Amino acid sequence: MFQVLGHRVYRHLFMAQVIALIGTGLTTVALALLAHELAAGQAGVVLGTALAIKMVAYVIIAPLVGAYAARLPRRALLISLDLIRGTVVCALPFVSRIEHIYLLIFLLNACSAGFTPVFQATIPDILKKEADYTQALSLSRLAYDLENLLSPVVAAALLTLLSFNVLFVLNALAFVGSAALVASVALPAACLKADAPTVWKRITYGLRVYLQTPRLRGLLALSLAVSAAGAMQIVNTVVYVRSSLGLGERDVAIAFAAAGAGSMLVALLLPKILGRVTIRATMLVGGGLLTLGLYLGLLTPAYLELLGLWAMLGAGAALILTPSGHLLKQSCLAEERPALFAAQFSLSHACWLVTYPLAGWLGATIGVAYTFAVLGSVALLACVAAVITWPSHDPERTQPAASSLRP
Template identity: 25%
Template sequence: MFRALKYRNYRLFFMGQGISLIGTWMQQIALSWLVYRLTDSVFLLGAVTFCSQIPSFLLGPFAGVLADRFNRHRILLLTQFLSMLQASLLATLVLTNTVEVWHVLALSAFLGTVNAFDIATRQAFVIELVEKREDVSNAIALNSSMFNMARLIGPSVAGVLIATVGEGQCFLINAVSYVAVLGSLLLMRLKPFERIKQEHKVWQSLKEGVNYAFGFAPIRALILIVALLSLFGMPFSVLMPVFARDILHGGANTLGYLMGASGVGALVGALFLAQRKTVVGLGKVLVFTMALFGVALIAFSFSEILLVSLVCMLFSGFGMIVTMASCNTLLQTIVDDNKRGRVMSLYSMAFMGMAPFGSMLAGTVAEEIGVAYTLAGCGFLCAISIIPFALNLSKLRALVDPIYQRLGILPEIATGLQTASSLTAPPEER
């Protein structure tokens, strides 16, 4: 389950990111609570999320080109430093009681711009930290488990801190937590970066990456699933402060419990993926978990009992992370190395870039018909959006099988002795 941790660079990355992500989740919860406390507006909750994520939609493809052309390690050092600067400014404004909503919107847009380059680069960089191809899926699953362990700890701690000392301390802790990830990046022993001479200009490279991703049906289908999950499913986190305060009649602690329960489910899902030894069969898994996520959201939307809501959040967290991580793993497995940054930027664009549209839409609709019916509609759309993928699963698998055979992933190819000639020989000679 933890085999990717045997690599020193990945181990450093795992620990540094784990500490930093706890602070990130603390900031996210504190930011939602701060905005809702200052404005009592569901629309502005959606607006803050929109500002923080729309840059990924606009800049994501260019970030992928950058990740394929330049030193990913140095890009990450810069993005993590800028993220620390953003958290420090936010902490200063809140702790001095000078914060206004426009400050939050502007700093959210700044962080979103940084994240547009950080996410695409980080997704491609993780592969460089694992020496053996067969351990890539485990590294991605452990990445998800680390993300969701932080998601379990961060909101719970944030809920307590908000209730006792206010939101400012959460932003301050997040700023300090970036020291861990910056330190881990600086301690890595990496091969000297060799810049490959690019024959194409930026626009041509971008076009090449888009044509490659959307010209191959399996990659196109996986990116579409992520986009639909992000558009219809991610708004649930934006509406959480409303459910915590107005429907479950709780406070910041209740919000922390709800997000923590979602984090527990997501952590279980990530560990479930980590113990899998092969990517074969992940298509059927993500069909089930996407449907599970939608049904769990519908059940949560009509619950007025905290215990029931926590159980629903548990299942929704499991369904969401297994679906997202499965799509990530499958993409990382089948994509060509020289186009990895661009494809993962499209993944990030679908993941982060569609969420702001969903958040704004959910916030606007919730003002009209209420949060319960809005979230129920989101859950229904998630559940039915996986149907076309399920119906075409066998056709998509047939297209991916040759790649699995070339990589030695399929059991009949992976077992026994493999030689270089067997990998390069025509299919009829194998």
């Protein structure tokens, strides 16, 4: 997996990704604490709304920027978006009103929604060999898992000495470092075909192929289960730890890290698991873990039990998310992958757009314990839908009928 880091351009881009991810993880913890400071008992509502705004940016802006970004110089665009993100994060410590949080979160994630598709589209142009590109995908997943694990741990250590507002400043510096690494290499220009289809045709084509492929309908259902569990963990951790258990800021950060630890463990074991168990079975087990973990929250766990619960949710999510790229590759031809990956990006984040505000509103209205039950029921229904829509005798490759949707 690590051999691909011998490629200088990719190595610099990967380091830029890791630095930006760690900085963003610090902001996730700091944002939860800022919401608690400004809104107290309504922190879950504020955080859920802010994260829903983030999903709006991802669902709507990312596909549009990804379609038009080929007309812009890649390196200049990536550097500019990093610097804008750093500027926006620097403004968060000075926020005194909740609506200001919403505005800055939208601006921040509008830039991230532009950065991500451009970054992802650049990697295969740098790494021409299929084996190198596969290694890069594995490293990218590992980077996300490391961010989930390390950022909260770093945040917990820093919060013993510093105010949580310092975490925003560190994230801004991370974005500046990411911009510097991108500036240190030359990136290949994007290929733009003269007869490229319109943005609307690109988006709708990917969605149509996705929704007409049984295994991907199953993946979408399981993505809803992931978002139900993830929204509960991200939105209500600060509410449960600070308000229900009466613990401190460090305990909030450690609770976030527990989910990352569960995800990391699965990421390390999954290559051996997939050699013996089908992807469908693996992902359905992940959905079962998410459902069980959410229902166990009805027992109002103590802090150590909560850490185990969050680790279970992280493991369940990783069992679904990590193999999902294999399903997308199986379901299309090579030239169709960008459209299908874009469809997965938009549809999966649309699930989060629903569950983020739901977790925040339910937590403030009916209490955290009952919110566990409601979101557990969402995950259960999603798993049932996946079992029904995804046939157990799934062919390894997509059927030629999907090609009838090509423009």
